[in-house]
Amino acid sequence: xxxxxxxxxxxxxxxxxxxxxxxxxxxxxxxxxxxxxxxxxxxxxxxxxxxxxxxxxxxxxxxx
Numbered sequence: 001x002x003x004x005x006x007x008x009x010x011x012x013x014x015x016x017x018x019x020x021x022x023x024x025x026x027x028x029x030x031x032x033x034x035x036x037x038x039x040x041x042x043x044x045x046x047x048x049x050x051x052x053x054x055x056x057x058x059x060x061x062x063x064x
Contacts, residue, residue, distance in 0.1 A: 022048050
């Protein structure tokens with residue numbers, strides 16, 4: 001078991017945990033209106049996108 005495998009595993013688990021939490025929070029924010037709610041939706045969407053990229057990188061689909 002190499003250090004790279006441990007690092008990729010931790011990154012994968014962290015990305016799934018953070019991405020899942022962000023997705024649930026985004027689902028809760030969808031019916032809310034207002035400028036601050038729209039900013040929160042954009043930031044949560046970007047967080048989910050970052051987690052998807054981290055998952056793809058951990059699985060060697062993205063990057064090398």
